[in-house]
Structure formats: structure tokens, C-alpha cells
Amino acid sequence: MTLRLGMVAGEPSGDLLAARIMQGVRQRVSPSHYEGIGGPAMRAEGLDAWHDMRALTVFGYVDAFKRLPSLLHTYFDVKKRWLSCKPDVFVGIDAPDFNLRLELQLKQAGVPTVHFVGPSIWAWRYERIHKIRAAVSHMLVLFPFEEEIYQKEGVPVTYVGHPLAQVIPMRPDQAGARRYLGVDGEARVLAVMPGSRSSEIRLLAPRFLQAAQLLARRDPALQILVPMVNGERRLEFEAWLRRHPVPNCRIIDGGYRPQGAMAEGESAARAARPAAWNVMEAADAVLVASGTATLEAALFKRPMVISYVLSPTMRRMMEWKSGQARPYVPWVGLPNVLARDFVVPELLQEAATPQALADAAWKALTDTVYGGRVAERFTQIHESLNRDTPALAARAIVEQLQHGTG
Structure with a gap:
């Protein structure tokens, strides 16, 4: 039967x-x-x-x-x-x-x-x-x-x-991800992830790109990797990138193929993954829209800055339908909700200015002691979900x- x-x-x-x-x-x-x-x-x-x-x-x-x-x-x-x-x-x-x-x-x-x-x-x-x-x-x-x-x-x-806790490795292979993406193993790398919906691209991409411009002034060699879920979102993001150009910025999507020599099996395995996974694994830190991607970044043990912006109309409608001006819990990002603590910063609505995003991302990129503490907390979360x-x-x-x- x-x-x-x-x-x-x-x-x-x-x-x-x-x-x-x-x-x-x-x-x-x-x-x-x-x-x-x-x-x-x-x-x-x-x-x-x-x-x-x-x-x-x-x-x-x-x-x-x-x-x-x-x-x-x-x-x-x-x-x-x-x-x-x-x-x-x-x-x-x-x-x-x-x-x-x-x-x-x-x-x-x-x-x-x-x-x-x-x-x-x-x-x-x-x-x-x-x-x-x-x-x-x-x-x-x-x-x-x-x-x-x-x-x-x-x-x-x-x-x-969470099934992702089984398929995302407990110990990320940053070197392997960088080989696949053709990124210098010694480079400082920021993953920029403004979301998978058109409205998220519209509201977050300009802020994220302006923050990346500020970061590039601090470190002209900074590498920016931006994974895109599909061609439609890529076109929308590219339109914002033309308005706010960022040096050393590469868009990675599902059609990516490695630039350097790699073992056939490793290349095929990475090609089968979501583009965002390879990008997060290669990165030193992640600037990310609130959502499932924040949990994925936590499972890859990456320090991150979580952000989200709603339009005034959407915000009023959410407050009207829910009867709440804010969540019952003080956290928005899943890693913080699971940790019951602000392990990583959340910059939401008016707080999500390019300067604030850049400052928080710089700390995530450069403060190795802080990054180590974050990785420890995220390892505990990974083990609890596995x-x-x-x-x-x-x-x-x-x-x-x-x-x-x-």
C-alpha cells in the first residue's frame, strides 16, 4: 500500500x-x-x-x-x-x-x-x-x-x-568555502544578506550597501560577498548596487561555479548547497536580515549583525492585526531568542542607520575575542538543535x- x-x-x-x-x-x-x-x-x-x-x-x-x-x-x-x-x-x-x-x-x-x-x-x-x-x-x-x-x-x-543543525557542519570549513568561491584565504570577508523578498531588498539593500561603503573606507581590501536566492532578487539588488557602488563586491547565486581547481566531489557538494551557505562559511562576519538566515549564520558560528526595516504602512498593519507594538520577547533574531540573550546586535527600524550597521559589523569583523565568545554560544545552540x-x-x-x- x-x-x-x-x-x-x-x-x-x-x-x-x-x-x-x-x-x-x-x-x-x-x-x-x-x-x-x-x-x-x-x-x-x-x-x-x-x-x-x-x-x-x-x-x-x-x-x-x-x-x-x-x-x-x-x-x-x-x-x-x-x-x-x-x-x-x-x-x-x-x-x-x-x-x-x-x-x-x-x-x-x-x-x-x-x-x-x-x-x-x-x-x-x-x-x-x-x-x-x-x-x-x-x-x-x-x-x-x-x-x-x-x-x-x-x-x-x-x-x-532543526534539520539544518544536522546538515550544517559543527565545525565550518572556511578555507574550503573560500577555495570554492575564489576568495583569498587571508582576506577580511563580510557576507551581506539583505533578504530573499523584494520588499526586503528595497528596504535593506540601500542601508547595507551604504554601510559597506563606510567599511570599505576603513579597510579598502575588504571583500563583500552577497548571495542571491534567484535571478529576480539579483536584478533588484544590482539596481541598488549601481546607486551605491561598493568596491570588491561580488554577487553569488545558485549558478556559481568555482574559479580555481578543486576536487570534483567537493565542488559538486558545494554547488548543491544554497549559495548563502558557501558565502556564510567563507565569511568572517555577516550583515543579515532577520529571518531563517540568522539561524544559518549561527550554525556556521559567524558573528553577525541582525537588522530589519518595515515600511510605515506595513508596521501599522502589523500592529493593528497583532494588537502589539512589539514582540512579547525582547529579541527578534532567532539566535538571540534561542540564547535568551543579546548575543549579537539587533538594529531595527530607525536604529538601522548605515553608520550604526557599519560600526557593529566592524566589531564583528575585527574583535576576535568577541567573535570567539559568539562562536561558543552558537556551538551550544547547534548542539541543542541537533x-x-x-x-x-x-x-x-x-x-x-x-x-x-x-
Whole structure:
């Protein structure tokens, strides 16, 4: 008997997480069939993709409103398909606004629902727990402190760790990453990561580039590496780079091929990774937009400066919908949330000036004692997240076949 798994992932990070789950399920139940919405990593694992994940990749309420007709078309299409031919289990990966609505409908129709990556109710809109309880048969959470929250609220939950903690090495190979990227092994290198969404590029790229200009005056030999998630974001970033030119600035994307001689196996392995991973591993420090990339930088043990800027309209809409002017916790960046401390600086909104970003990045680049302390804290985080995520997630998913909708 073939296990039919419905799956929806809406962003590159969710696509990678879901692909690891698919590997784990296949090891427990074979044959398995996967269908739904995903990206290249999921398709490589055999997903029958009804829609590409880009159909769901929106940022906030303004973007969602603009794309509402296509979002509704996608939602009603997959809902109709799964209600008419029910999957054995449905797994929603992140994308809570889309997935929790879909999970509620499927659960009410008798389909067991698993949600992977808990919404950040510990930071914003804790009342969403009631919607989660109604929609989700079982939660899979990435972080240890989340398990206690869901247990307290009576939601079946499993802490599975973060799959990135398994695939990102405990000891980064900076020299190997620099060989692959053709970067001088003795150079001072800053990774600049303004985000993967168009709105993030628009609001953060000019600030980051102006900060890089200030840093280049302090160290004219400073190397700037900028990973890009796709060609569209690269074109947007290049437009800002023309306005704010930075010496020794290179853009690295998924199509990169090594400049120097490398062993074929090492080159192929690095080419298969996200471009950002090679860049972070090669860097001495990272200037990064708040999001999953901050956790990746922490797993690579890199000191970083976390920043984020919302437009005034987006900020008002977030405050209106959440009823909060700021998160419940004092931290925004995931590394700081996990450490329960300001291990690395967060420069947000008006505080994210080019000068402040440059000063904080200079400390991250040059203060080796500080960098060593940061690396120690990030190693502790890495160890706490390093569990057999695919196996734990797969077991919880397969168990839903016996438990039902709960």
C-alpha cells in the first residue's frame, strides 16, 4: 500500500525542511507518494507539484492583498483536490496563514493534519493557539522551548530539532568555502544578506550597501560577498548596487561555479548547497536580515549583525492585526531568542542607520575575542538543535495513520 502525503511549503526555507521530512518518511514507509505545493528541493525528492511554492511567497498583508486572487485560486484548487481524494496525512510546512486554514478544513473532513514549524506565538499573537488547536492533529516544532508551550495548551507536539543543525557542519570549513568561491584565504570577508523578498531588498539593500561603503573606507581590501536566492532578487539588488557602488563586491547565486581547481566531489557538494551557505562559511562576519538566515549564520558560528526595516504602512498593519507594538520577547533574531540573550546586535527600524550597521559589523569583523565568545554560544545552540529531525518527524507523521485527526 502506498502512503499518500499531502504537503504545502511556501518558501525556500520550508522547501528544504520539507525535503528532509520526505526523506525520513520514505525510510519508514515505502512506497510513498507526495503531492501538493513545493519548490525544487521537494520536487527533487519526488513531489507531484500541483503548484510551485512561489504561488504562496508573499510578504505581509500588502503583498498578500495584491496577490489575493491568485492565492485564493491556489487555495481552493488544492482544497478541492484533497477533499475529493483525501490524502492519508496532510503536512503543512510553515506558511501558517495558508496552511492553518487548509488544515482546519482537512481535519474536519477526517484527514490527520501535521504542522511543521510552529508560528511564533511566543513573540506575536499568542491567541493563535486556539486556531492551531482546532486545525492541527500534531505539531512538530523546531525549538525546545516551543514544546512546553504546546503541551501546556493541550496540543499534541513533538520537538524534532532543526534539520539544518544536522546538515550544517559543527565545525565550518572556511578555507574550503573560500577555495570554492575564489576568495583569498587571508582576506577580511563580510557576507551581506539583505533578504530573499523584494520588499526586503528595497528596504535593506540601500542601508547595507551604504554601510559597506563606510567599511570599505576603513579597510579598502575588504571583500563583500552577497548571495542571491534567484535571478529576480539579483536584478533588484544590482539596481541598488549601481546607486551605491561598493568596491570588491561580488554577487553569488545558485549558478556559481568555482574559479580555481578543486576536487570534483567537493565542488559538486558545494554547488548543491544554497549559495548563502558557501558565502556564510567563507565569511568572517555577516550583515543579515532577520529571518531563517540568522539561524544559518549561527550554525556556521559567524558573528553577525541582525537588522530589519518595515515600511510605515506595513508596521501599522502589523500592529493593528497583532494588537502589539512589539514582540512579547525582547529579541527578534532567532539566535538571540534561542540564547535568551543579546548575543549579537539587533538594529531595527530607525536604529538601522548605515553608520550604526557599519560600526557593529566592524566589531564583528575585527574583535576576535568577541567573535570567539559568539562562536561558543552558537556551538551550544547547534548542539541543542541537533536531533534526528527526519526520523522524528517521519515517526510522528506515520503515527497519525493510527491516531487519526485527534
